[in-house]
Structures are given as structure tokens and as C-alpha cells.
Amino acid sequence: MLNSFRARLILVFFTVLTLVQFATAFSVLTATQRDNFLQQQKSLEIGANVFREVLSNRGIQLSQSLSVLSADFGFKRAIATREQETIESVLSNHGARIGADAAVLLSPKGELLTSSLPGLTQDDIQSLFQLTINNANALAILEFDHASYQFVQQPVKAPTLIAWVGMGFLLDEKVASQAKAITGIDVSFVNQTKGRTEIASTLSSSEKQTVIAQANQFPSLLTLPSETIPADHLSMAIKLYEHNGNQLALLHQSNLKWQQSYQQLRNNMLAIFALTLALAIAVAIWLSGSLTEPVHRLVLYARQIGQGKQPESIQGAPAELRVLAKSLSLMRDDIEAREKDLVYQSRHDSLTGLLNRFAAKQYLTDLKQHLSGTIVLLDIKHFRHINDIIGFANADALLLLFARRLEQLAPKADMLARLDGDSFLLLYRQSISHDLLLKSLDMLEAPFPIQGSNISLGVRAGLLEIDGNGADIDVLMRRAEIALNQACLQEQRIVSYRAGDDEKYQRELTLIRDLPIGLAQDQLYLVFQPKIDLRLNRCTGAEALIRWQHPTLGFIPPDEFIQLAENSGNIDIISQWVLKQAIKQLVAWQQRGVALKLAINLSAHDLSDTRLPNQISTLLKDNHLPSGVLCIEVTEGAVMTDAQTVVGVLQQFRDMGVSVAIDDFGTGHSSLAYLKMLPVDEVKIDRSFIQHIHSNSQDAMIVNTSIQLIHGLGFSVVAEGVEDEAGVDMLRKLNCDIIQGYVFSKPLKAAEFDQWFDAFHGKGTGEI
Structure with a gap:
């Protein structure tokens, strides 16, 4: 029978078909497995980038919260007068308000003054302080008591540096779970110090034990991902602290989805192969062409997805392959949407949707060479008292209505931002006149409907003409704040910054800062x-x-420093x-x-x-x-x-x-x-x-x-x-x-x- 030409022909076609099918299956499955690994690796890299962004945004949010504390006048006074109980109370209250797990106060030279962590020493905080000095924007990680804290430190200036204040979040399983909810991958925080390996992870208990057992391989994960730590996961490591490899973040991308996809494709091909063998050689050839081409197209589709491109949808492919292709597109869209949302949250106020302080300063910095016009700072008079009366929810609704009314002002501001609770910044690229600003204040002070009641607000404005006041953004912001402070103190609706006010402000801060020092150093004396x-x-x-002979400013009139002492709470x-x-x-x-x-x-x-x-x-x-x-x-x-x-x-x-x-x-x-x-x-x-x-x-x-x-x-x-x-x-x-x-x-x-x-x-x- 095998000697017949037909049998031989069938055998040849059968053999050729079998070899072709085996070759096709091997090629497709190998390519799919390789591309699956590349996709998994790419997904892991994307997750790692999102994870870094999550840590960065946490640092930014902590820094923004910390800016409120470092700019607080009462806190500066407490530091300047060394009121330890007040300092500890402010740090504790502010830390509790923002959910921080640790708070420290350092001297300008980095000496530890106050800490909420019992047992924290100068040696523990020294490397963190050096990192802050060398690079204020670096991700700062504090290792203490076999735990890692994400830390942010900011200088407290009045106006010169008087202290460093820092707050941090504990990198524990709660933070790992939050990061997993955003990135979609498992996260493990590893602390290897003093011969111990501590881990806070979203993995299961058995998987964590597997990871700990392979702790000696952690350094290799910094350069090359592994598929065995733990099993069924592609894992990589990120240094939390560049100067010390003892604190790591392990990112684990489960390969279960890719394995299932690969197994499904393999089973489908085996079924096709079996069916092809049952059919004639002609049907096998047809099936070979109809199945191989869509698979190759899927590989190309997946590769383009991995490269960040937008490929055309696959037409004429089997339903399973189309579902897989659609899943890849959805995954990419979800990651892009999360990244866009994180970027938006980092630049906008969560309540009003206006730019936040960071974004406002960045906007002004970007316009630095072409910055002109007028900066207007607005403050709602007695808003804290209003907040206590109507409640937080109604106060938030009032702020939201206020923000929407700001957007409707005429002339329209070129930039609007909410700097903090009841402080708003407006930039007019073309200078706004005093009369127009008064009309805008009239509009803002019109009653707001809140829960069936009309709430009227008093608004104070500090006005700064940018031309003639330099291009330093921090100086411009400070001078606008000086004008606003004077409007509040003098009970005027609008106060424009005048030349010399900044110097007066700096002098007053210097006197307030130096008053306790002067008393201690006998610069002040009595006459009779x-x-x-x-x-x-x-x-x-x-x-x-009383008289004061300042070592650099000379004789200070009593009326001047006594008034400042009364206003700053130092008269006692x-x-x-x-x-x-x-x-x-x-x-x-x-x-x-x-x-x-x-x-x-x-x-x-x-x-x-x-x-x-x-x-x-x-x-x-x-x-x-x-x-x-x-x-x-x-x-x-x-x-x-x-x-x-x-x-x-x-x-x-x-x-x-x-x-x-x-x-x-x-x-x-x-x-x-x-x-x-x-x-x-x-x-x-x-x-x-x-x-x-x-x-x-x-x-x-x-x-x-x-x-x-x-x-x-x-x-x-x-x-x-x-x-x-x-x-x-x-x-x-x-x-x-x-x-x-x-x-x-x-x-x-x-x-x-x-x-x-x-x-x-x-x-x-x-x-x-």
C-alpha cells in the first residue's frame, strides 16, 4: 500500500503537512511565549514607572502639606522662641492631620531637635539630612527600627534658615496595597539591616516566605528581572534609597494571564492540528494558511502595543485572538488613563479643580522671560470663623462656588490657582486697574446660596505689578503676600505693594527672630x-x-519692637x-x-x-x-x-x-x-x-x-x-x-x- 504513488503522495503530503504544522506551532508558540515575556516585562516596567510616580506624588503631597506648616507664622515663632511643647504639639497635630507616621525637627546644621519616633538618634537621621541638603527633590527614605519611612524635609525660614522640618509615611503593607491598587502589580517593601530581612508585601503568606528564602538574589533583581521570586511572577527590584541597597521595593507581575493566554493558544493549535490530520492534505494546507496568518498578525499587534503605538484592529482573526488583542488595547488605555489622572492630581486642587501652588509657581516660572502684568492674591476674610459656623461640607461647597465665580470675572484672569484654604492667586498678563479689581471684588462679595441661606464673604486683595519687581518667582509671591497681609491688617479691600515693603517685612521678621536672642545676650537693657x-x-x-541696641541694625525704637512683639505673641x-x-x-x-x-x-x-x-x-x-x-x-x-x-x-x-x-x-x-x-x-x-x-x-x-x-x-x-x-x-x-x-x-x-x-x-x- 505504501508502494502506491497515491499512498506515497498522501504520505508525503501528510508528512509535509505534519512537519509544517509542527514547525508552525513551534514558531508561533515560541514567538508568542517570547512576546508574552516582553509584554509582561513591559507591563512590569510600566508598573514600575507608575509606582515611582506614586511614591513621587506621595512625596509631593507630603511636601505641599509640609509647606503649610513651614510657612506657619506661629510655628516659626515657636521654633524661634524654642517653645518645645508648642513645637511637639504642632508637629503631632499636623502629622495626624495629613496621616504622617513620623515627624522630626532638625536644626539648620541637621542636629535632631524633636522626633515623634522614640529612640531616633542623630546617626539615624544624618544620611537623610545630607540627601536633603544635596538634592531637595530626591526620594528620601529613612530606615529606623527595621522599618522604612518615605520622608520629605523642608526648610523653615524666617527669613533665614532656622530649622528643617520633616514628615514621613511608613512604607508598610497598607502603602503596598495602595500602590497595587494603582499599578495593578504586587509590591513588596524589603528592609535588610543588621542581618534581618523584613518584608511588607501584598503577596500571599506562602509567596512572601518564598521571597524571603531567596533574599540573597535580591541584588540581581536590580539589573535583571526574575521569574522565580516567587514562582509564576516576573519580579524586579528598585532601590528606595540610592545610597543604600538595604531598602528595596520588589515589584511582582503575575504571569498567570499570559500563561493562560499561551495555554489557550497552544490548545487551540493542537485541536487544529488534530483536525487537520483528520482531514485531507488540501484542508490541512487551507487550515495552515487560515490559522498561521492571524497568529502572526496578533504577534505584530502585540509588539506594536508594547511599543506604545496604536495599531489597526485585527480583522478576520478567530474570536479568541480578537479578544486577546482587545484586552491588550484595554490594558494600555487603562495604564495611560491612570498616568494622566496622577499627573492631573499632582497639579490641581482636589476641591476646586484650579491649579495648586506647585502648578501655579511652575506656570509663572515657565513664563519667566515673558512674565508681565499683575499678580493678585485674594483672601477670604474670617473664613475660618465661617467654616466653624456652617461646617466643613458647606464651607467646601462655598469655596467651590467662589472658585467658579472667579472663573467668571471680567476681565478674565490668565491664570487661576488656589494656594491654600482660602487664598487664591490670579495672574493678569495685562495689568488690571484698581477700579476694575474693585468691581471684581464686588462680584465676589455678592451673596452665595448655601443650604437655603445667603452667605456673603469679605474679600481682601494684595496687588503686585510684576514690572519693576524683578523676575524671581519666590520674591514676586512674597511681595504679593506682603500686600495681602497689609490689606488684612489695615482692613482695606485692596493694597498695592509699595517699594520698601519687602525690606520692612524682612526687618520685622529679623526683629521677631532676634528678640529672644537679644534678651538672652543682654542686647536689651533698662533705663530709668x-x-x-x-x-x-x-x-x-x-x-x-526698655531699650534695644541690635548688633547689626543699631538702636531699635521701643515702639517698633514692642508692637512687633505684641503682634507675634512675644510680648510675654x-x-x-x-x-x-x-x-x-x-x-x-x-x-x-x-x-x-x-x-x-x-x-x-x-x-x-x-x-x-x-x-x-x-x-x-x-x-x-x-x-x-x-x-x-x-x-x-x-x-x-x-x-x-x-x-x-x-x-x-x-x-x-x-x-x-x-x-x-x-x-x-x-x-x-x-x-x-x-x-x-x-x-x-x-x-x-x-x-x-x-x-x-x-x-x-x-x-x-x-x-x-x-x-x-x-x-x-x-x-x-x-x-x-x-x-x-x-x-x-x-x-x-x-x-x-x-x-x-x-x-x-x-x-x-x-x-x-x-x-x-x-x-x-x-x-x-
């Missing part, structure tokens, strides 16, 4: 101006006045310093046998502290001083700030024997009827009425009337600002009790005051 009793012709007291440390120095001077006078009453000035903040009288009483007792040697001077304005509390504190002073005096009488808000209710012992008539008393009849009449009324209320009268003997004579005739002024002496340092005192009383009567 005598108070003369006209009836006794003797110096019976003095007023303590000044008052405590003055009080201690005054007590020290009273002790020195007591030792010399000089009995003088020393007057010190207290602020409204001091007088609101109900613990102050007991504190002063303790100081006097500890130094063996009678209560009568101290006099507390307060202004009418300070009393009116919180009249009920202040009057209570003043009454405590009076009850314990400390004198109370009303300073600058006649320039404040109170009346004589109200003065009658205050627990005071003396009233100081302001220098503005005293200086020209001998030449201005109206001033003389006011002073005469005031003295009579004050005496009528049972208080003694002090005239301050007396500069000549004619004024002394007139005040003596008007029955003024005590005189203070340059006619006797300017304010003197302690040693000079002692010399003056001895000289003044050495004349016998002390008459001038």
Missing part, C-alpha cells in the same frame, strides 16, 4: 527716668523703660524679662539704702493673665521687697481691651499693695466717669498736654482742670514730658504731685541713674 515729688523736692521714684517674654530686671534693680537700690518706687509698663496681654499678680507677689517676697516699691503703669487702651478681666487683675495688684497708675491720660478712650471705677492710685497726664503748658492757654486750662478732677477722685497726679523750669513752676502752682521729664533727667542706665541720684540729693534741698 526719675520722678520728682514737687512738695518734697526729692526723687521718690522712677519709671523703667519681654514683660517677664522687664519684671525680673526691675526686681533685680530694686534689690540693688535697697542694698544702697535708696528707697524708690519703680514703675513698669504692662501690655493688654499681660493684664489679661489672672496669674500675674500672684507671680509678682512671689517675686517680691522671694527678694524680701515690700509691695509698695512697685508701681504698675497701664494705658487707657489696655484697660478697654477686656475691661472686666483687666479691672480684676488691677484690683488684685491694689489689694496686695502694688500701686497702679493710668499712663498717657487724655489720649485714650476712657472718661473721668469710667476712671472713677478703676482701682488706681495715680494718673499720668500725657506729655502732649504738658510740653507747651506755659505757652498754650488751652493746654494750661486742660491740665488745671484735669489735676483738680483727678485730685477730686482721690488720685495723685504725675505730669510727664516736662522739659523746662517754667513748666515746673506752673505745675507747682497747679498743685501737681509728681513731675517726670528731661527738665530733671533723661532716662539713664542704672549706674548713671545712681550718680544722678547722688548728685541731685547732694544739693541739700534738691531744688533746681
Whole structure:
């Protein structure tokens, strides 16, 4: 039978068909397996890129959250004044608010000041600090206690560097699961330190054990993926920290999908091969052509997908191959969509959809060479109070309506951004006039409908003309913020930045920063101006006045730094310093046998502290001083700030024997009827009425009337600002009790005051 030509022909065709089928199957399956591996590797690389982007975005989000903290004025003040409890509280609260697992505060030189991680040492934090110094944008990983933390550090400037603040997230199974949800691949965080291998992974327990067992092969995964760590996965490694290979991220791409696809294709081909053998040689040839071509087209399709191209859909192929081709396209589309979404989230505010601070600065930087026009910063007045009243959900809805109204302003801003909670930035490439901006504010302040109620907002604007203010984006932003701050402080709707405001702002920050240092280094000191009793012709007291000789800025007027101290919350440390120095001077006078009453000035903040009288009483007792040697001077304005509390504190002073005096009488808000209710012992008539008393009849009449009324209320009268003997004579005739002024002496340092005192009383009567 085999000798027949037909049999031989059939045998030849059968053999040829068999060989062709085997060759085709081998070629197709080999190519498919290779392409599957390449696709899996490409998918793993894409997943790795998305994973890096996820870590980068987490770092950016942490950095943005941290920027709010590093720019917080109260936090800077706490660092500058070394208020450890405040610093730890701010770090803890802010860390909890953003979900951070660790927080540290470093000195400008990288010395560890505060940490939320018990047991963290300088050695643990040193490499992280060096990485931040060398490259502020590097992925920073802190290894501590066999755990890895993704860290971001930012400088705290006021305006110079005063500290580094850092916060981090623990790279644990929760973070790995979040990364898997975005990338679609399993993630393992590996920490190999001190002979131990710790792993936080989305793999199953058995797979994790397999991975740990092959820990010695981890370094090779940095350069070459492996299909055995664990089995049925293509795995690669990424260094979390470039300077140390002990912290790794292992990315595992399951090959189950590719194996199933490959097995399905192999089974289909075997079925076709069996069917082909059952049919005639002609049918086998036809089947060979009809099956091989679509497979090759699928390979080409998959290869183009892997190259990031958009191939034409496969026509005429078997349904299974079309489904596979469609699945590949969908996978590519999903990855592209996720990448686009991550990029959008990193540049836009999640609530309003406007650009965020990072994107706004990048936008301005990109326009740097062609940047002109006007920058406008907007702030919603008392928004935090509004937020407390209407709730977070309604406040978010209000901000969203506000953002939409910003987009409808005319003229339309070329760029809109939300910088933080209630702060917005507008860029006009063509300068906007003051009148047009006022109209825009009118539109923004129109009522907003929220839950059936109309909410009206007050909006303040800081305006900066870009031309003439340089091209440094940070400087432009700071100057716009200065203008906005002035608008808020001065209760004006619009304030334009004026030349010199930046220097004033920098000076004020320097003074606020240097004030605690100045107190510690004795840059501040007290001077004493005598108070003369006209009836006794003797110096019976003095007023303590504070002075500051700054090492670089020279003499700083008291009105300047005291006002800054009150605004920045530092007035308490000044008052405590003055009080201690005054007590020290009273002790020195007591030792010399000089009995003088020393007057010190207290602020409204001091007088609101109900613990102050007991504190002063303790100081006097500890130094063996009678209560009568101290006099507390307060202004009418300070009393009116919180009249009920202040009057209570003043009454405590009076009850314990400390004198109370009303300073600058006649320039404040109170009346004589109200003065009658205050627990005071003396009233100081302001220098503005005293200086020209001998030449201005109206001033003389006011002073005469005031003295009579004050005496009528049972208080003694002090005239301050007396500069000549004619004024002394007139005040003596008007029955003024005590005189203070340059006619006797300017304010003197302690040693000079002692010399003056001895000289003044050495004349016998002390008459001038």
C-alpha cells in the first residue's frame, strides 16, 4: 500500500503537512511565549514607572502639606522662641492631620531637635539630612527600627534658615496595597539591616516566605528581572534609597494571564492540528494558511502595543485572538488613563479643580522671560470663623462656588490657582486697574446660596505689578503676600505693594527672630527716668523703660519692637524679662539704702493673665521687697481691651499693695466717669498736654482742670514730658504731685541713674 504513488503522495503530503504544522506551532508558540515575556516585562516596567510616580506624588503631597506648616507664622515663632511643647504639639497635630507616621525637627546644621519616633538618634537621621541638603527633590527614605519611612524635609525660614522640618509615611503593607491598587502589580517593601530581612508585601503568606528564602538574589533583581521570586511572577527590584541597597521595593507581575493566554493558544493549535490530520492534505494546507496568518498578525499587534503605538484592529482573526488583542488595547488605555489622572492630581486642587501652588509657581516660572502684568492674591476674610459656623461640607461647597465665580470675572484672569484654604492667586498678563479689581471684588462679595441661606464673604486683595519687581518667582509671591497681609491688617479691600515693603517685612521678621536672642545676650537693657515729688523736692521714684541696641541694625525704637512683639505673641517674654530686671534693680537700690518706687509698663496681654499678680507677689517676697516699691503703669487702651478681666487683675495688684497708675491720660478712650471705677492710685497726664503748658492757654486750662478732677477722685497726679523750669513752676502752682521729664533727667542706665541720684540729693534741698 505504501508502494502506491497515491499512498506515497498522501504520505508525503501528510508528512509535509505534519512537519509544517509542527514547525508552525513551534514558531508561533515560541514567538508568542517570547512576546508574552516582553509584554509582561513591559507591563512590569510600566508598573514600575507608575509606582515611582506614586511614591513621587506621595512625596509631593507630603511636601505641599509640609509647606503649610513651614510657612506657619506661629510655628516659626515657636521654633524661634524654642517653645518645645508648642513645637511637639504642632508637629503631632499636623502629622495626624495629613496621616504622617513620623515627624522630626532638625536644626539648620541637621542636629535632631524633636522626633515623634522614640529612640531616633542623630546617626539615624544624618544620611537623610545630607540627601536633603544635596538634592531637595530626591526620594528620601529613612530606615529606623527595621522599618522604612518615605520622608520629605523642608526648610523653615524666617527669613533665614532656622530649622528643617520633616514628615514621613511608613512604607508598610497598607502603602503596598495602595500602590497595587494603582499599578495593578504586587509590591513588596524589603528592609535588610543588621542581618534581618523584613518584608511588607501584598503577596500571599506562602509567596512572601518564598521571597524571603531567596533574599540573597535580591541584588540581581536590580539589573535583571526574575521569574522565580516567587514562582509564576516576573519580579524586579528598585532601590528606595540610592545610597543604600538595604531598602528595596520588589515589584511582582503575575504571569498567570499570559500563561493562560499561551495555554489557550497552544490548545487551540493542537485541536487544529488534530483536525487537520483528520482531514485531507488540501484542508490541512487551507487550515495552515487560515490559522498561521492571524497568529502572526496578533504577534505584530502585540509588539506594536508594547511599543506604545496604536495599531489597526485585527480583522478576520478567530474570536479568541480578537479578544486577546482587545484586552491588550484595554490594558494600555487603562495604564495611560491612570498616568494622566496622577499627573492631573499632582497639579490641581482636589476641591476646586484650579491649579495648586506647585502648578501655579511652575506656570509663572515657565513664563519667566515673558512674565508681565499683575499678580493678585485674594483672601477670604474670617473664613475660618465661617467654616466653624456652617461646617466643613458647606464651607467646601462655598469655596467651590467662589472658585467658579472667579472663573467668571471680567476681565478674565490668565491664570487661576488656589494656594491654600482660602487664598487664591490670579495672574493678569495685562495689568488690571484698581477700579476694575474693585468691581471684581464686588462680584465676589455678592451673596452665595448655601443650604437655603445667603452667605456673603469679605474679600481682601494684595496687588503686585510684576514690572519693576524683578523676575524671581519666590520674591514676586512674597511681595504679593506682603500686600495681602497689609490689606488684612489695615482692613482695606485692596493694597498695592509699595517699594520698601519687602525690606520692612524682612526687618520685622529679623526683629521677631532676634528678640529672644537679644534678651538672652543682654542686647536689651533698662533705663530709668526719675520722678520728682514737687512738695518734697526729692526723687521718690522712677519709671523703667526698655531699650534695644541690635548688633547689626543699631538702636531699635521701643515702639517698633514692642508692637512687633505684641503682634507675634512675644510680648510675654519681654514683660517677664522687664519684671525680673526691675526686681533685680530694686534689690540693688535697697542694698544702697535708696528707697524708690519703680514703675513698669504692662501690655493688654499681660493684664489679661489672672496669674500675674500672684507671680509678682512671689517675686517680691522671694527678694524680701515690700509691695509698695512697685508701681504698675497701664494705658487707657489696655484697660478697654477686656475691661472686666483687666479691672480684676488691677484690683488684685491694689489689694496686695502694688500701686497702679493710668499712663498717657487724655489720649485714650476712657472718661473721668469710667476712671472713677478703676482701682488706681495715680494718673499720668500725657506729655502732649504738658510740653507747651506755659505757652498754650488751652493746654494750661486742660491740665488745671484735669489735676483738680483727678485730685477730686482721690488720685495723685504725675505730669510727664516736662522739659523746662517754667513748666515746673506752673505745675507747682497747679498743685501737681509728681513731675517726670528731661527738665530733671533723661532716662539713664542704672549706674548713671545712681550718680544722678547722688548728685541731685547732694544739693541739700534738691531744688533746681
